[in-house]
Amino acid sequence: MLTKKGKYGLKALVHLAGMPAGQLAFVNDIATANTIPKKFLDAILGELRNAGFVQSRKGKDGGYRLARPADEIRVGHVVRVLDGPLAPIPCASRTQYQRCEDCNEATCQVRHLMLEVRQAIAEVLDQRSLAEMRDIGLDELPVATKIQA
Amino acid sequence: MSGRGSSNSIIIVGGGASGVVLAAHLLKSANPDLRVTLIEKRPHFGQGIAYSTLLSAHVLNVSAAGMSAYADDPGNFWRWLQAGGLLGQDQTPLTPFYAPRSVYARYLKELLDDLETRERETGRLRLIREESLSISPTASGVEVTLANGTSVVAHLAVLATGHDEQPAQGHAVRMGSEADTALDPDSRVMVLGTGLSMVDAFLALEQRGHKGEIIAVSRRGLLPSPHRKGNPIKLDVADIPLGTQLSYFVGWFRDLIRENQKAGVDWRDVVDGLRPFNQKIWQNWPASAKRRFVEHTKAWWDIHRHRMAPEVHAEVSEAVRSGRIRLVAGRVVGIDAGERVSVDIQARHSQAIETVEVARIYDCSGIVRDISTSSNSVVRSLVDRGLARPDPLRIGLDVSANCEIIAADGAVSRKILAVGPLTRGTFFEIDAIPDIRVQCARLTRQLLG
Numbered sequence: 001m002l003t004k005k006g007k008y009g010l011k012a013l014v015h016l017a018g019m020p021a022g023q024l025a026f027v028n029d030i031a032t033a034n035t036i037p038k039k040f041l042d043a044i045l046g047e048l049r050n051a052g053f054v055q056s057r058k059g060k061d062g063g064y065r066l067a068r069p070a071d072e073i074r075v076g077h078v079v080r081v082l083d084g085p086l087a088p089i090p091c092a093s094r095t096q097y098q099r100c101e102d103c104n105e106a107t108c109q110v111r112h113l114m115l116e117v118r119q120a121i122a123e124v125l126d127q128r129s130l131a132e133m134r135d136i137g138l139d140e141l142p143v144a145t146k147i148q149a
Numbered sequence: 150m151s152g153r154g155s156s157n158s159i160i161i162v163g164g165g166a167s168g169v170v171l172a173a174h175l176l177k178s179a180n181p182d183l184r185v186t187l188i189e190k191r192p193h194f195g196q197g198i199a200y201s202t203l204l205s206a207h208v209l210n211v212s213a214a215g216m217s218a219y220a221d222d223p224g225n226f227w228r229w230l231q232a233g234g235l236l237g238q239d240q241t242p243l244t245p246f247y248a249p250r251s252v253y254a255r256y257l258k259e260l261l262d263d264l265e266t267r268e269r270e271t272g273r274l275r276l277i278r279e280e281s282l283s284i285s286p287t288a289s290g291v292e293v294t295l296a297n298g299t300s301v302v303a304h305l306a307v308l309a310t311g312h313d314e315q316p317a318q319g320h321a322v323r324m325g326s327e328a329d330t331a332l333d334p335d336s337r338v339m340v341l342g343t344g345l346s347m348v349d350a351f352l353a354l355e356q357r358g359h360k361g362e363i364i365a366v367s368r369r370g371l372l373p374s375p376h377r378k379g380n381p382i383k384l385d386v387a388d389i390p391l392g393t394q395l396s397y398f399v400g401w402f403r404d405l406i407r408e409n410q411k412a413g414v415d416w417r418d419v420v421d422g423l424r425p426f427n428q429k430i431w432q433n434w435p436a437s438a439k440r441r442f443v444e445h446t447k448a449w450w451d452i453h454r455h456r457m458a459p460e461v462h463a464e465v466s467e468a469v470r471s472g473r474i475r476l477v478a479g480r481v482v483g484i485d486a487g488e489r490v491s492v493d494i495q496a497r498h499s500q501a502i503e504t505v506e507v508a509r510i511y512d513c514s515g516i517v518r519d520i521s522t523s524s525n526s527v528v529r530s531l532v533d534r535g536l537a538r539p540d541p542l543r544i545g546l547d548v549s550a551n552c553e554i555i556a557a558d559g560a561v562s563r564k565i566l567a568v569g570p571l572t573r574g575t576f577f578e579i580d581a582i583p584d585i586r587v588q589c590a591r592l593t594r595q596l597l598g
Contacts, residue, residue, distance in 0.1 A: 052394025052435065068435055077392035077433065086387035095388040095405060122387040 540574025
């Protein structure tokens with residue numbers, strides 16, 4: 001399940017992927033443009049830096065930029081760092097497994113299907129790069145808006 | 150594969166373990182037009198460097214159940230051992246058994262003999278005992294030039310040249326080479342390296358009745374760990390952080406081991422649980438993480454991942470305890486070679502320099518220093534002509550995920566491919582049979598459908 005943290009992190013990275021190569025973005029600008037609480041964003045960017053997806057510079061001209069080209073960073077890799085193992089429900093994870101109070105895992109068909117779902121999630125998210133996600137936005141968002149209207 | 154011309158005739162350059170395993174997989178195909186030519190410079194097929202030892206103390210580092218030549222028939226080696234009466238009464242496929250490497254060489258030889266007999270009428274397998282000098286692409290395929298002046302042609306060639314036999318460093322000699330002449334049994338010797346090759350050297354010295362002190366030097370002075378019967382933990386790709394910086398991954402992995410240990414799980418089961426994903430983890434790392442891993446983490450990883458049979462470990466540990474083997478973390482900073490060899494070693498932590506006199510230095514460092522200086526003429530000539538290029542870390546040749554070699558200009562070859570240790574820049578752990586057989590099975594599907 002994608003948490004807010006995961007969603008905000010991806011939005012911030014897509015923002016950075018839209019910057020000219022090497023240029024730094026201010027945390028404030030990223031927060032405002034994507035309506036992310038600034039403090040939360042600071043924490044998220046810190047974790048992304050520890051994992052090696054972004055680089056930062058301190059000071060007045062400081063900010064963040066991608067540590068690698070956007071086509072080399074996979075969406076699934078970012079989500080694992082921010083949200084932990086990919087899993088649709090907590091009982092469908094091997095390393096962060098949490099037993100459900102209210103069912104028997106050996107006979108639970110829901111869990112069984114969700115284990116399949118997690119493989120599918122990994123397949124989709126590990127195929128897509130930040131560059132691809134950035135480009136989806138440009139082509140398809142207006143269409144989506146039109147349908148809504 | 151679309152775009153690839155006919156791939157019915159295939160030359161395998163190198164008839165060691167990986168060459169024989171590949172030939173065996175190819176010949177499982179029913180295609181009557183298939184032609185496999187296996188070329189080996191040594192007198193015997195299926196041995197290479199790894200399995201040419203005759204010493205019974207040199208056992209496999211992988212239990213028999215993992216050593217079948219066939220990816221889809223893991224019990225093949227086990228059944229061969231059983232049929233040959235080479236197993237004890239109480240051995241089951243679940244009890245670890247580390248067969249002598251010479252026995253494994255015999256297994257591969259018999260496997261190839263059987264294939265040769267079976268294919269005699271079909272003419273699908275041809276064995277050539279000769280050194281290959283070079284491979285050149287031609288209009289219709291490839292041409293492999295041999296040391297006897299003749300050449301062989303085929304649609305494509307697969308390099309299976311195995312571990313590179315780089316010349317020994319400086320004044321050191323390779324164990325078992327011509328320079329490894331008789332020694333005074335009480336003399337002190339030095340071994341460069343403290344890994345599995347050092348262990349082999351120690352066992353060989355024991356066998357020869359050598360009694361003197363063995364000083365084993367490596368940057369960290371770490372000895373590989375012993376195997377223990379266990380049950381690898383189950384992981385999914387969805388659990389594993391991919392594409393991160395090395396420190397992040399290592400932190401995650403240490404935590405995973407710690408949590409499992411708290412639950413009473415042996416660390417080996419965690420290390421082994423990661424094995425199915427090792428190639429994927431490696432391939433997703435940024436170049437900087439790969440470089441850091443090779444420089445800083447690999448030594449630590451290797452002693453936990455590439456372990457030895459418990460009996461061998463007990464013998465080596467006893468030799469360390471008794472002072473027969475002295476493990477030194479440090480590096481050799483100076484060598485003065487005369488009648489005896491005087492070596493300066495700088496300790497890793499104190500930086501203090503100690504001078505020791507030894508009768509001989511054995512090179513067991515086992516690391517490819519630079520593939521473009523390979524002692525293998527085929528590999529070197531491909532690199533020299535720009536038909537192949539070293540991978541970014543120069544530990545092997547740059548190959549695609551489909552094992553195709555990549556030229557100096559980045560072009561992916563459709564005619565020259567590689568398997569085994571030569572492809573470690575792309576596949577990381579591709580030195581051992583359990584990984585090589587999977588690679589060969591996949592390549593077979595790719596080439597023959």
